[in-house]
Amino acid sequence: MQTRKVAILSVPMDLGQGRRGVDMGPSAIRCGRLEERLEALGHEVLDLGHVNVPDPEELGVESTGPGGGMGFLEAIRTACTEAAEKLLALSDDVFPVILGGDHSISMGSVTGVSRRERTGVVWVDAHGDFNTP
Incomplete structure (x- = not known):
């Protein structure tokens, strides 16, 4: 088995939706x-x-809104910017694992790995819908 350098980043976000608790993930x-x-x-x-x-x-x-979160847009942006900066600072030989939080962390996590030559995203959440983007 090939071993890697793996970086773990926690983004305990629950501002992008209306239910509390996902920040504990x-x-x-x-x-x-x-x-x-x-x-x-x-x-x-x-x-x-x-x-x-x-x-x-x-x-x-x-x-505000049916899912909540819009009133927290600035705080979400700030947290996602911090996540992106931490991920962008990683060298290409490091495999990032981002632990969240609600779906709003995608702005920071995907931005943070977007400069890599090959980028893939595996998104595992609380419901098994397995949608293809």
């Missing part, structure tokens, strides 16, 4: 010993930490 996956399991497979793991995402209550604005 990254910590739950990390508590499941993701880093340890990757190392057991022989991979070198770089922990990029987490992107700072404020709690909705800290922002002093109301979410």
Whole structure:
């Protein structure tokens, strides 16, 4: 098996939708010993930490629209920019794994890997719809 350098970045975002709780995804996956399991497979793991995402209550604005989130657009943009910058700083020999959060992290995660020659995205979320873009 080919071993790789793997970088893990957590983006605990729940500002892009109306339900609370999805921000706990990254910590739950990390508590499941993701880093340890990757190392057991022989991979070198770089922990990029987490992107700072404020709690909705800290922002002093109301979410708007049926899915919520539009009132938090600036905070979402800021968090996605931070994620993209961390990912863009990685060398091409590092395989990024981004743990989220709601679907709004796609702006930062896809932007962050877009300069790579070959880019693929595997998106796993709470419902098994497996849509092809």
